Amino acid sequence: MLRLFLLLRSSLGALDPFFRYLVPVLALGLLNGCSTLNYYGQLASGQLQLLQARKPVTELLADPSTAPTLRQHLRQAEQARAFASAQLKLPDNRSYQVYADIGRPFVVWNVFATPEFSLEPQTHCFPIAGCVAYRGYYRQGAARGAAALQKQQGLDVYVGGVEAYSTLGWFDDPILNTMLRWGDERLATVIFHELAHQRLYVADDTSFNESFATFVEQEGSRQWRVARGLAAQTEDDSQQRDQFVGLVLASRERLKTLYAAPLSDAGKRAAKQAEFERLRQEYRKLRDSQWGGKGRYDAWINAPMNNAKLLPFGLYDQWVPAFEVLFAQAGRDWEVFYARVEVLGQLSPEERLQALQSIAGKAAPSQ
Structure with a gap:
């Protein structure tokens, strides 16, 4: 050692x-x-x-040996990066102005874990990021190994691949080959999301940080499409995502009620599996009745289910409605919005929770 x-x-x-x-x-x-x-x-x-x-994007664009497909992605990323700083008021630094091909589909694999009868995540604390609701591994095998050990302890465990992450300004974060898999639109949203973490990060509050970055990603993407003269994201795509997330969050709430009930472990275990089957049935009903039978989330819903698999939804989406309201109250001015979010970040965890609940309970003004 x-x-x-x-x-x-x-x-x-x-x-x-x-x-x-x-x-x-x-x-x-x-x-x-x-x-x-x-x-x-x-x-x-x-x-x-x-x-x-890492290699500078400008060098790769100037290099005639750069593959045409990569060149196209990098040009789009360069434009999205400039838009992020100029219009979304996100940090203006060298992050996402360099590129790295790491030769694998994900940059890290996050391991989420919860007790069998709880939706509270097992948290892990680090010197820079503070306490977060997952542990990241650069090798998939290492993540699976860690997950197996936690399963042996009786925990619910879920391993999810991550295409990008932010080092919170410690490094010049690169555009990664892992970020190119879903096309230029997704690449831009990932850049917006990760730069939002550099703009504001509150130690020990994963749901606040991820909901904030998710809102910046979503609103930034809408403005990015408008700036390029493109139609807004189809209502069907947005509606399907919102409806699916709504189903999962509703299932989480029912599970919370179940785990607090005075039932035996065997009773809770059976009811837990029944709840997961209910979620699957509600999804299929929604898919078949409103989505024309085409399900973007079939693979996720049909795979094995446990508490830990539901964690990212609560972490990444919980407070997005609150940030939508706050952005509208800020007159859709990014600098004013960030200043108000910073005020929330300075509150104690209990005060911040109460403030977010209060904000989320208000109807967002029409835009």
Whole structure:
């Protein structure tokens, strides 16, 4: 373990200030056991791989050997990046002005876990990001291994691939090959989402951070389409997403009620599976009656279900309606909006929760 620490110190110390901070943290892992050290070690090596793979977008666009498809994506990303800073008032830095091909479909795999009869996530605390509701791994095998160990402890576990993440301004975050899989529209939304994390991040409040970034992503994407003279996203696509999320969140609420009920574990276990089947049936009914039988979420709904699989919905969507109201109240002015969100971020967790509940309870003014 000491040899690994010395190698990390020599190879990372000359790079970003983040690594000069991370090395002492890795050293603490020596006192806390190999599992902690191994985890922080894979974080360091994974981030180092990203740094070493980065190339400036301008160089790639000027290079005649750059593949035409990649060139097209990078041109679109360059325009979206400029729009993000100029119009959405997101950070103006070198993030997403560099590109890295890391040779895999996801940059990290997040592992979510909950108790069998609870929707409260197992949280993990880190020196920079604070406490979050998941643990990320740069190798899928490592994520699956960690998930297997948690399953042995009786937890509900879900592993989800992530196409991008923000280092909160510590690095010049790259456009990744993982971000190109769903086309230029999705690429722009990911850039908006991740830059929103750089614009504002509150330690230890995953649902606040992700809901804020999701709102910036969605509103930014609407404005981005208008700026390019494109039609708004089809109402069908938006409506289907909202309806699907609504089904999942309603199922979460019923599960919360179930887990608080005075039932035996066996009773809760049976009712839990019945709730998951109810969610599947409601989805299929909605799909067949309103979506013409075409389901964008069939694969997700038909796969095995547990509490942890529902976590990202509550984390990423819970407070989006509150931010929609706040944006309207700010006169749709981004700087005013960010200032008001910063005020929320400075509240205590209890005060912030009460404020968000109050804001979300107000009807959003028509736009």
